[in-house]
Amino acid sequence: MDDGFQNVDATNADVRDGVQDRYGAGAQAVEAALCCPVDYNPQYLEIIPQDVLDRDYGCGDPSRYVREGETVLDLGSGGGKICFIASQIVGAKGRVIGVDMTDEMLALARENAPIIAERVGYANVEFRRGHIEDLKLDLDALDKWLAKNPVKSAKDMEAMDAEILRMKSELVMIPDDSVDGVTCGFALRNLADLGDFFDEIARVVRPGGRIALLDVSTPPNRVLRFGNDIYFGKIVPKIGAALSDGPAYAYLPKSVAYLPEPAAMLEMLRSSGFDDATHRQLSGGLTQLMVGTRR
Numbered sequence: 001m002d003d004g005f006q007n008v009d010a011t012n013a014d015v016r017d018g019v020q021d022r023y024g025a026g027a028q029a030v031e032a033a034l035c036c037p038v039d040y041n042p043q044y045l046e047i048i049p050q051d052v053l054d055r056d057y058g059c060g061d062p063s064r065y066v067r068e069g070e071t072v073l074d075l076g077s078g079g080g081k082i083c084f085i086a087s088q089i090v091g092a093k094g095r096v097i098g099v100d101m102t103d104e105m106l107a108l109a110r111e112n113a114p115i116i117a118e119r120v121g122y123a124n125v126e127f128r129r130g131h132i133e134d135l136k137l138d139l140d141a142l143d144k145w146l147a148k149n150p151v152k153s154a155k156d157m158e159a160m161d162a163e164i165l166r167m168k169s170e171l172v173m174i175p176d177d178s179v180d181g182v183t184c185g186f187a188l189r190n191l192a193d194l195g196d197f198f199d200e201i202a203r204v205v206r207p208g209g210r211i212a213l214l215d216v217s218t219p220p221n222r223v224l225r226f227g228n229d230i231y232f233g234k235i236v237p238k239i240g241a242a243l244s245d246g247p248a249y250a251y252l253p254k255s256v257a258y259l260p261e262p263a264a265m266l267e268m269l270r271s272s273g274f275d276d277a278t279h280r281q282l283s284g285g286l287t288q289l290m291v292g293t294r295r
C-alpha cells in the first residue's frame with residue numbers, strides 16, 4: 001500500500017532532513033496547505049509583521065501559559081510567532097529564547113526580532129540554532145569552529161567530536177535549571193525519541209518551572225479522524241511533493257502517527273521529572289496539550 005505511512009523508515013537524520021527541507025521551503029513562501037486555523041489573542045498579534053504571521057505553521061498557542069517576568073524557552077520556534085507573543089507577556093523584565101534548527105526559519109525570526117523590539121520598546125527575544133533534543137550544543141558556534149577547522153579526514157572528525165564535547169560542557173547553549181518555562185508548538189512529532197527530549201527539557205527547566213507542549217493529535221471522533229487522516233496522510237504529502245521534493249513531505253504522516261499514546265507520553269514526562277503532568281485533547285481532538293511542573 002503506497003499511502004506514505006509504510007515506506008518511510010525514519011531515523012533521526014532522515015526526520016531532521018525532511019523537517020528542514022519542509023520548513024525551509026515554508027519560510028520562503030507561504031504554504032497554505034500547512035496552516036491550521038488558530039485563535040491567538042489578537043492583542044498580541046497587532047505588532048507582529050505579516051510575513052511571520054503567514055509562515056508559522058503552528059496549530060495552537062502555548063504562550064498562554066507564560067507569565068510576566070519569566071525566562072521562557074520556545075522550542076521549534078520557527079518564524080518566531082510564539083516568541084514574539086511571549087515577549088509581550090513576559091515584559092521588559094522577562095526574556096524569551098527561541099530554538100530552531102532550520103536556517104530559513106531562523107533567518108525570518110532573527111530579521112523580525114529588532115522590529116518587535118522597536119515596537120514593544122525593549123529587546124528581550126533571541127534565537128539560537130540547535131536541535132531541541134540536544135539543547136547543550138549551539139550549532140552556530142559549531143559552524144564557526146568548522147569554518148576554521150574543516151573535516152577532511154577521520155582525524156579531523158575526532159577533533160570535531162572532541163570540540164563538540166568541549167562545547168557541550170563549557171559553552172552550554174541552554175544551561176541546567178536556567179528557564180522558568182518551556183513552550184513547544186508542533187515540533188514533538190518531528191522527534192525520533194521523545195523520552196530523551198523530555199529528559200532534556202527537565203534539565204533546563206528550574207525546579208517549580210512549567211512546560212506546555214502542543215501538537216497535532218488523532219481525533220477520537222470518527223468523522224473528524226477521517227478528515228484528519230486524509231489531510232495529513234494524503235493531501236499534505238501530495239501538495240508538498242508538488243511544491244518541492246516528495247521525500248521531504250513523505251515523513252510527515254508517519255511522524256504524526258508515531259507520537260505515542262497520551263498515557264505513554266505522560267509516563268515518560270513523569271519519569272523525566274514532571275510529576276503532575278496532564279494531557280488534554282483540544283479542538284475536538286485535532287490537537288493535544290501536555291502541561292507539567294518540574295519537581
Ligand SMILES: C[S@@+](CC[C@H](N)C(=O)[O-])C[C@H]1O[C@@H](n2cnc3c(N)ncnc32)[C@H](O)[C@@H]1O
Nearest residue numbers: 056058076078100101102131132185186187190
Ligand atoms: C510546525 S513549525 C512550528 C512553529 C511554531 N512553534 C508555531 O507553533 O507556530 C515546527 C518548527 O520546528 C522546527 N523543528 C522540528 N524539529 C526540530 C528539531 N529536532 N530541532 C530543532 N527544531 C526543530 C522546524 O524547523 C520548524 O520551524
